[in-house]
Amino acid sequence: MTTDSIMSPRARAGEHSALTREIVTPEGVPIAFELASAGDRATAFLLDCVIQIAATIVVGLALRYAGASSELLKPILIIFEFLLINFYFAFFEIRWQGQTPGKRKIGIRVIDSRGGQLETGAVLARNLVRELEVWTPLRFLILNRMMWPDAPAWALLVAGAWTFVFLLMPLFNKDKLRVGDLIGGTRVVRQPKVVLLPDLVREAQVSLQRRAQVQPTFAFSDQQLAIYGIYELQVLEDVLRQDPSKPSYYDAVSLVCDKIRAKIHYEGRVADSERFLKDFYVALRAHLEQKMLFGQRKADKFAK
Amino acid sequence: MLVMKSVEFRREREATWNELESIISFADDKGLRALGADALARLPHLYRATLSSLSVARSISLDRALVEYLESLVGRAYFVVYGTRQHVRRQLADFFLWRLPSTIRRAKWHILVSLVITLAGAVAAYSLTKHDTDYYYSFVGDMAQGRTPASSTTELRDGLYHTEGATDMLATFASELFSHNSRIGILAFALGFVAGLPTLLLLFYNGLVLGAFVELYTSRGLGVDIWGWLLPHGVTELSAVILCGAAGLMLAHGLVFAGSRPRLDSLREMGRPAAVIVVGAVMMLFVAGMIEGIFRQTVTSLTVRYAVAIATAIFWISYYGWCGRARDRIEGAR
Numbered sequence: 351m352t353t354d355s356i357m358s359p360r361a362r363a364g365e366h367s368a369l370t371r372e373i374v375t376p377e378g379v380p381i382a383f384e385l386a387s388a389g390d391r392a393t394a395f396l397l398d399c400v401i402q403i404a405a406t407i408v409v410g411l412a413l414r415y416a417g418a419s420s421e422l423l424k425p426i427l428i429i430f431e432f433l434l435i436n437f438y439f440a441f442f443e444i445r446w447q448g449q450t451p452g453k454r455k456i457g458i459r460v461i462d463s464r465g466g467q468l469e470t471g472a473v474l475a476r477n478l479v480r481e482l483e484v485w486t487p488l489r490f491l492i493l494n495r496m497m498w499p500d501a502p503a504w505a506l507l508v509a510g511a512w513t514f515v516f517l518l519m520p521l522f523n524k525d526k527l528r529v530g531d532l533i534g535g536t537r538v539v540r541q542p543k544v545v546l547l548p549d550l551v552r553e554a555q556v557s558l559q560r561r562a563q564v565q566p567t568f569a570f571s572d573q574q575l576a577i578y579g580i581y582e583l584q585v586l587e588d589v590l591r592q593d594p595s596k597p598s599y600y601d602a603v604s605l606v607c608d609k610i611r612a613k614i615h616y617e618g619r620v621a622d623s624e625r626f627l628k629d630f631y632v633a634l635r636a637h638l639e640q641k642m643l644f645g646q647r648k649a650d651k652f653a654k
Numbered sequence: 655m656l657v658m659k660s661v662e663f664r665r666e667r668e669a670t671w672n673e674l675e676s677i678i679s680f681a682d683d684k685g686l687r688a689l690g691a692d693a694l695a696r697l698p699h700l701y702r703a704t705l706s707s708l709s710v711a712r713s714i715s716l717d718r719a720l721v722e723y724l725e726s727l728v729g730r731a732y733f734v735v736y737g738t739r740q741h742v743r744r745q746l747a748d749f750f751l752w753r754l755p756s757t758i759r760r761a762k763w764h765i766l767v768s769l770v771i772t773l774a775g776a777v778a779a780y781s782l783t784k785h786d787t788d789y790y791y792s793f794v795g796d797m798a799q800g801r802t803p804a805s806s807t808t809e810l811r812d813g814l815y816h817t818e819g820a821t822d823m824l825a826t827f828a829s830e831l832f833s834h835n836s837r838i839g840i841l842a843f844a845l846g847f848v849a850g851l852p853t854l855l856l857l858f859y860n861g862l863v864l865g866a867f868v869e870l871y872t873s874r875g876l877g878v879d880i881w882g883w884l885l886p887h888g889v890t891e892l893s894a895v896i897l898c899g900a901a902g903l904m905l906a907h908g909l910v911f912a913g914s915r916p917r918l919d920s921l922r923e924m925g926r927p928a929a930v931i932v933v934g935a936v937m938m939l940f941v942a943g944m945i946e947g948i949f950r951q952t953v954t955s956l957t958v959r960y961a962v963a964i965a966t967a968i969f970w971i972s973y974y975g976w977c978g979r980a981r982d983r984i985e986g987a988r
Contacts, residue, residue, distance in 0.1 A: 376736070379705050381729050432833040436840065436936070445742055447733050459733065463922075467736050470749065471926030478929050481837065482844030516847075529847055533905060534929070535922030542726035544675055546668075547719040551661050584718045591719065635716050636658050643659070643714065 371525070371537060373465035381465075383539035386458040388520050391538055397452030402434050435485065439477040444470055448536075457541045464535070476534035483516040483529055550590055554632045567622075568629040574614040575637040581650035583638060586631050603627055660715035667707050671724070674700040674731055681734050701731045752978035754934045757927045759974065759982075761900055764907065768857055768899035772892070775861020776868070783869040793866035801867075807874045814876070814883040815954045832943035835891065836936045839898035843905065843932045850906025857899040864892075882956045885963035887946035893970060894938035901928035901935070938970070 369385045409430055413423055442450040448460035448468050460476070462468050490510060520526045531537060558566065589606050592599045607623035610616070610630060620626045638648060648654075677693050677700065689697070708724040715721060758765070782789045787803045794802075801813055838856070845852035871880035908924030909917065945962070953959060 375705065375728075375732060377702065377705055379709055379728070381708075381732060382725060383729060428833055432836065436836075441742075444745065461733070469926060470745065470753070471930050472922070474933055475922075475925045475929030478840055478932055479844045479847070481840040482847070485837075486841065529844075532918060532921060533847065533925030535918075535926065542729040544678075544723065544726045544730055546671070546675075546723040549661060549664055549717055549720065551658055551717070552664070555661070580716055583716055587718055635660075639658060639660055639714060639716055642716070 371539070373461065373463070375465055383461065383537070383542070385526055386456075386538040386540050388526060390456050390458050390540070391520065391526075394450070394452035394456040394458060397455055398439065398450050401451055402438055405434065406431060436478065436481070439480070440473050443468075443473045443477070448473075453538075458538055459541055460536050460538055462535065463531075463537045468536070472534040472536050474534075476528075476530035476536050479528075479530035479533055483519075487514050487517050547591060550587065550628065551632050551635060554628050566629040566632065568618070568620075568626050568633075570614070570616075570630065570633045572637070574616065575634055577614055577651060578634060579648040579650040579653050580638060583631070583634050586627065586634070590627060590631060600624075660711075660717060660720075663707075663710065663714065664717075664720060667703075670700060670703050671707065671727060674704050675727055678727070678730050678734055682730070686734060697731075698735060701728075701735045704728055704731065749930075749933075752981045754930055755974045755977040756982050756985075757930045758897070758934065761904060761927065761931060764900040764903045765896060767903055768896045771854060771857045772861040772864075772896055772899070775858040776865035777861075779862040779865030780869045781865075783866045784873065787870075790866045790870055793862045801870075803870060807876070810871060810874060811876060811879065814871075814879050817951050817954065831887075831946050832940055835895075835943070836939045839895060839935050839939060840932060842895070842898040843901040843928060846902030846905030846928070847909065849910055850903050853899055853902030853906065856902075857896070860895055879956065882959040882963075883950070886950055886959050886966070887942045889963050889966045890938050890945065890970065891942035894935040894942060897931050897935040897938070901931040904928040904931075 369387075370382045371385055372380045372382050374380050406427065410423065410427055413426065418426070439450055443460055446454065449458075453459055460468060460473070462472060487510070516529050520528045525531075525537065527537070554566070558564075586606065589602050592602065594600075604623045607620065607626050610627070611620065641648060673696070677689065677697055680693070681689055686694075704724065705728055708721075708728050711717075711721050711724050779789070779793050783793070790803050801810060805813075842853050842856045845856070868877075868880055868884070871877065904924045905921070905928050908921040912920035945966070949962065950959070953962075
């Protein structure tokens with residue numbers, strides 16, 4: 351096992367993975383958002399469809415119960431269905447800042463691709479195009495013989511393929527945009543999860559105080575600290591943030607400890623590899639942050 | 655003991671972040687309107703403070719957990735701070751009293767092109783059908799049952815002054831006149847994405863049907879009657895179709911003639927106003943459907959029919975021509 355394989359997938363993908371897009375807030379600060387996957391979006395869409403069908407059934411039954419005849423019921427339901435299909439998404443996305451019930455459940459939302467406020471026009475544009483993207487191909491699938499009774503099979507096939515180009519568009523571009531997103535200038539992103547983990551340096555300091563120690567157990571020279579860069583520091587952070595109750599934690603800790611000791615030629619005896627790594631983390635971070643204050647960002651061990 | 659800037663920084667600012675976090679999660683659960691006046695007033699301040707923390711953390715801290723936390727927190731807060739805040743009722747008023755008419759005024763050239771193409775189709779079909787009645791079948795097809803050159807003049811006249819029962823009216827309104835027409839209208843807009851060619855065809859074809867139809871009745875001496883039958887709802891319906899066509903042309907314009915700007919930027923600058931126009935057109939088709947399904951089936955007086963046609967024309971022209979002009983000037987001055 352090497353250090354590479356114990357890195358978290360997040361670290362391996364690098365700070366800005368292929369699915370991350372940056373927008374610049376009106377204050378001029380860039381924020382990164384992770385694009386929603388095609389699967390998430392499809393699931394949210396299906397959830398919304400289920401809600402729409404359920405709403406239609408409930409309204410239909412309620413009207414029936416209230417004594418509406420079927421001649422009256424049919425046109426009312428047709429109008430209701432039309433409004434639902436074309437304005438359900440737009441209504442919720444305007445009201446809930448880019449979320450529909452389905453998107454909320456899945457944890458994704460619509461944002462303006464340039465970072466501005468989500469405009470009404472943008473929401474309407476991205477949702478009206480659904481007629482072309484989803485409903486026309488579907489209607490075509492179900493009703494193709496009725497729409498075009500004497501068509502040869504190949505013509506139906508070509509027409510079907512053509513209509514599905516729009517539906518499958520998110521799979522074929524790197525930003526996972528559907529036609530509606532292109533026209534409205536929007537993106538669908540994952541709702542970020544907010545968890546603040548404890549600061550490892552602060553923890554080390556507290557444990558130092560608890561042991562009534564003034565200096566850390568392990569000390570490192572400037573030459574030893576000059577070997578690694580920010581990338582290695584953050585890999586080490588990932589190792590130390592793993593769950594200590596899992597047996598793999600101590601395997602990883604002792605492995606990384608041995609590698610680091612060999613690399614920096616640490617001569618002293620190491621009885622507690624966890625404490626060694628924690629002390630090394632604190633020292634290395636202090637060292638690199640100090641350098642950074644003077645404008646030197648050492649990206650990784652290969653950088654000068 | 656070792657003093658680190660990044661640790662001190664986090665200790666000093668953490669309370670602010672926690673406060674922002676609790677306001678944000680409350681707003682996400684219960685909605686922004688459930689926030690008290692106090693929290694609402696503190697929100698922009700907390701957001702800006704956290705945003706500046708993020709900038710600082712990026713430059714002084716190598717604690718990745720911290721930078722990631724601040725990024726997510728700012729991202730979440732950003733949605734709440736820059737989300738739409740107006741009440742839906744307020745937004746609707748804003749939309750119909752200013753945005754829609756104003757957008758339509760700015761789209762006048764696209765609307766003109768859309769109108770010219772429809773008229774070209776109508777004139778072409780009129781003159782062709784006048785010359786050779788068989789063209790009627792190729793333009794109108796099976797759409798007009800019982801209203802073909804084979805029908806007698808009496809049959810045609812009866813069709814124009816026929817009345818129906820109340821439930822039938824609602825049924826025709828719902829299935830044919832409103833939802834069907836609106837779907838075609840929305841499609842005419844969306845097909846603008848394919849460089850607008852299908853939109854042009856759709857508009858021209860719509861004109862062809864109209865021209866052939868009018869010619870048939872005019873040739874039987876029913877010219878005045880067919881316009882009286884067509885125009886009360888037709889003023890609204892045809893305008894709506896022309897608007898949808900114009901919206902499709904705008905999309906095509908943004909896509910094909912991007913000029914010096916990136917194509918996607920130009921597409922969305924045209925796409926957003928185009929969508930606003932389509933919503934206006936759907937509303938008009940609803941009105942047209944009501945007139946066609948209910949009014950026309952009960953009122954057979956030619957004078958009243960013409961009066962309604964003129965009234966709707968005046969209404970739409972003054973609404974789209976003048977509503978919200980004062981606001982245009984204010985926005986234009988910005």
